[in-house]
Amino acid sequence: MTRLASAADLAALRERLAAQYASGEPVVRVCTGSACRAAGSLRVADAVTEELRRAGIQVSVRRTGCQGFCQHGPLVMVDPEGWLYGGVTPSDAAKLVDLTVRRRQLIEHLACRHPETGRPIGSTSELPFYQRQTRLVLRHCGLIDPTSIEDYIAAGGYRALARVLETMSPEAVISLIKRAGLRGRGGAGFPTGRKWEAGRAATGTRKFVICNADEGDPGAFMDRSLLEGDPHAVLEGMIICAYAIGDCREGFVYVREEYPLALEHVRIAIEKAREFGLLGKNILGSGLDFDIEIRRGAGAFVCGESTALMFSIEGKRGMPRVTPPRSVEAGLWGCPTCLNNVETFANVPLILNRGADWYAGIGTEGSKGTKVFALSGKVKYTGLIEVPMGATVRQVVFDIGGGIEQGKRFKAAQIGGPGGGCIAEEHLDLPIDFESLKGVGSAMGSGALVVVDETTCMVDLARYFLSFTQQESCGKCPPCRIGTYQMLRILNRIVEGKGEEADLRKLDDLGRLISRTSLCGLGKSAPGPVLSTLRFFREEYLAHILERRCPAGSCETLKRLTIGPECVQCGLCEETCPQHAIMETENGLAIDLLLCVNCGACVSVCPMECIAEATGEGGANDGTGDEGTGPDHSYH
Ligand SMILES: Cc1cc2nc3c(=O)[nH]c(=O)nc-3n(C[C@H](O)[C@H](O)[C@H](O)COP(=O)(O)O)c2cc1C
Ligand code: SF4
Numbered sequence: 001m002t003r004l005a006s007a008a009d010l011a012a013l014r015e016r017l018a019a020q021y022a023s024g025e026p027v028v029r030v031c032t033g034s035a036c037r038a039a040g041s042l043r044v045a046d047a048v049t050e051e052l053r054r055a056g057i058q059v060s061v062r063r064t065g066c067q068g069f070c071q072h073g074p075l076v077m078v079d080p081e082g083w084l085y086g087g088v089t090p091s092d093a094a095k096l097v098d099l100t101v102r103r104r105q106l107i108e109h110l111a112c113r114h115p116e117t118g119r120p121i122g123s124t125s126e127l128p129f130y131q132r133q134t135r136l137v138l139r140h141c142g143l144i145d146p147t148s149i150e151d152y153i154a155a156g157g158y159r160a161l162a163r164v165l166e167t168m169s170p171e172a173v174i175s176l177i178k179r180a181g182l183r184g185r186g187g188a189g190f191p192t193g194r195k196w197e198a199g200r201a202a203t204g205t206r207k208f209v210i211c212n213a214d215e216g217d218p219g220a221f222m223d224r225s226l227l228e229g230d231p232h233a234v235l236e237g238m239i240i241c242a243y244a245i246g247d248c249r250e251g252f253v254y255v256r257e258e259y260p261l262a263l264e265h266v267r268i269a270i271e272k273a274r275e276f277g278l279l280g281k282n283i284l285g286s287g288l289d290f291d292i293e294i295r296r297g298a299g300a301f302v303c304g305e306s307t308a309l310m311f312s313i314e315g316k317r318g319m320p321r322v323t324p325p326r327s328v329e330a331g332l333w334g335c336p337t338c339l340n341n342v343e344t345f346a347n348v349p350l351i352l353n354r355g356a357d358w359y360a361g362i363g364t365e366g367s368k369g370t371k372v373f374a375l376s377g378k379v380k381y382t383g384l385i386e387v388p389m390g391a392t393v394r395q396v397v398f399d400i401g402g403g404i405e406q407g408k409r410f411k412a413a414q415i416g417g418p419g420g421g422c423i424a425e426e427h428l429d430l431p432i433d434f435e436s437l438k439g440v441g442s443a444m445g446s447g448a449l450v451v452v453d454e455t456t457c458m459v460d461l462a463r464y465f466l467s468f469t470q471q472e473s474c475g476k477c478p479p480c481r482i483g484t485y486q487m488l489r490i491l492n493r494i495v496e497g498k499g500e501e502a503d504l505r506k507l508d509d510l511g512r513l514i515s516r517t518s519l520c521g522l523g524k525s526a527p528g529p530v531l532s533t534l535r536f537f538r539e540e541y542l543a544h545i546l547e548r549r550c551p552a553g554s555c556e557t558l559k560r561l562t563i564g565p566e567c568v569q570c571g572l573c574e575e576t577c578p579q580h581a582i583m584e585t586e587n588g589l590a591i592d593l594l595l596c597v598n599c600g601a602c603v604s605v606c607p608m609e610c611i612a613e614a615t616g617e618g619g620a621n622d623g624t625g626d627e628g629t630g631p632d633h634s635y636h
Contacts, residue, residue, distance in 0.1 A: 003277030007162035017154035031075040033066030041074035047090035051097040065229020067142030070383035082123035085110040141229035149272035152232040160352035165286035179356035181368035186341030189434040199245035202336030207248040210339040216301035217417030219448035223342035227262035231269035237345030251292040301472035320520035363389030367433035377451035394428040408453040416445025419525025421532030457552040458537040463491040469526035480523025483514040497548035564610035573602035
């Protein structure tokens with residue numbers, strides 16, 4: 001391929017490719033995103049390719065990025081009908097080629113089913129999981145082959161860049177991004193246009209653009225999926241940013257080492273863009289020189305923080321620094337640096353292609369456009385989803401996620417990763433946007449959305465997130481280094497049934513102090529999960545403290561033994577118990593829960609096998625007095 005020397009060259013190439021692609025022939029799209037790969041989709045793609053070869057059929061098998069419906073992988077989508085098959089194995093290849101490709105018939109037992117009717121779904125557009133999404137940023141993910149620049153160009157890729165370089169001034173680009181209302185998707189929601197404007201205003205002959213693809217939050221896989229599935233969209237956004245801020249010839253994509261597929265696809269995309277004249281010197285003959293390199297992160301969560309990330313690129317230890325100066329004025333090697341998140345950059349070509357007014361028409365007053373979420377946890381359908389800002393938690397969890405698994409009750413949604421917070425049942429109709437989430441003590445974060453049901457202990461969940469941030473704290477400032485450690489000690493005590501009521505006040509005070517006084521966002525947001533669960537699930541904390549009971553029945557040390565109605569009062573357990581926790585009551589033998597240490601000695605000697613662990617709320621003899629029939633064989 002010779003380099004494209006102008007916007008006209010690019011348009012001509014797109015036309016040639018489009019003609020080639022618009023044959024009307026079926027296309028078999030095998031999802032080769034990380035989740036489907038793990039489920040064996042590469043072997044499926046090989047088997048289908050081989051089967052087509054044997055049958056002498058010229059149909060393209062496209063290995064795409066994540067198609068989103070991860071729960072049912074390996075996924076295969078067959079176009080033009082848009083049929084979606086789930087759980088496909090290599091042994092299905094012959095049938096797929098013969099029935100679907102050759103005879104254009106839907107294979108019912110492979111087709112994904114409608115969650116309510118159980119009917120095999122003809123096309124993805126009929127599946128509530130897709131129907132209720134607005135896939136704009138994810139528009140190419142799952143459709144194109146991310147290793148093929150031709151696929152991206154045929155789908156309209158680099159058109160925005162060409163138009164920008166040919167017809168727009170840098171100021172006009174910035175003004176458009178500002179009018180669109182794009183806010184950064186990396187967590188804090190800073191207005192992107194304002195950042196670029198500051199980048200343009202900053203003086204320096206050397207400026208940088210950085211794409212933050214560190215993504216260290218537990219439960220997050222949006223940025224990885226975007227980079228794996230549509231890397232050119234991110235590069236295109238970065239090139240446009242470089243043009244807009246001016247004097248910028250170098251860019252970096254900072255990807256964590258644990259993302260090998262994303263790394264590979266970005267590497268291929270950069271090489272291809274260079275080959276086609278979309279990176280390097282004199283891009284599309286416009287005079288713009290800009291190139292991008294990859295930097296690998298070692299997987300420290302704090303390195304996602306912008307200043308720490310820049311130190312990491314410089315080869316120093318990734319520790320945040322005090323701001324100001326802001327990175328946009330003095331960032332990488334002291335030069336003005338514009339750093340944005342993967343999804344933020346992927347929004348840019350979309351806005352330039354469809355216009356600021358169109359974009360600003362999606363979402364809410366203060367939060368425009370869509371948001372990509374990694375939906376996981378106890379929902380029926382987990383996966384990669386995209387909704388307009390302002391969609392409610394209920395719409396995401398029930399309409400798209402299909403509700404809670406095994407008919408259990410929705411308890412909470414943890415949004416925003418370790419710096420976010422929990423949304424309780426009473427907030428199911430809360431619109432998801434930057435302001436609303438902040439209003440209930442949560443945060444958008446980068447887009448991890450973990451749903452939990454009644455079997456999850458909220459105290460333990462808060463402890464999990466806090467232990468993550470505590471371990472990931474870089475230790476530079478005392479409020480974060482010492483404060484999170486102290487909070488964690490208190491939480492450990494509570495889940496072990498050794499807490500005191502005064503601990504709740506201490507957690508609250510410490511949490512607020514740490515948020516106020518920490519140097520960077522890690523420490524500032526670390527208490528979020530604890531503060532939000534204290535606010536909405538206080539009774540769970542109190543049950544652990546006052547009753548040594550875990551209402552969800554999940555805290556190991558608070559799992560309680562109870563004596564069932566089969567007890568014949570032989571007294572063996574009473575004799576064996578080293579704590580003397582078993583005693584006679586007017587209802588028979590019972591275990592004193594404050595003395596019992598759960599050693600299981602009584603269980604091992606009981607000839608009737610009637611001593612067992614009680615499960616949380618509503619379980620047998622859980623001490624709440626709600627056990628229903630039968631004597632209460634536990635105290636306290
Ligand atoms: C501890 C910590 C980790 C972060 N990790 C990420 C990350 O993985 N990806 C990201 O884009 N932003 C992350 N951020 C936010 C960045 O510091 C920065 O605000 C963001 O990348 C800016 O891009 P945006 O304006 O496009 O959102 C993190 C912040 C903190 C405090
Ligand atoms: S808040 Fe935590 S992570 Fe941030 S600089 Fe201080 S110690 Fe390091």
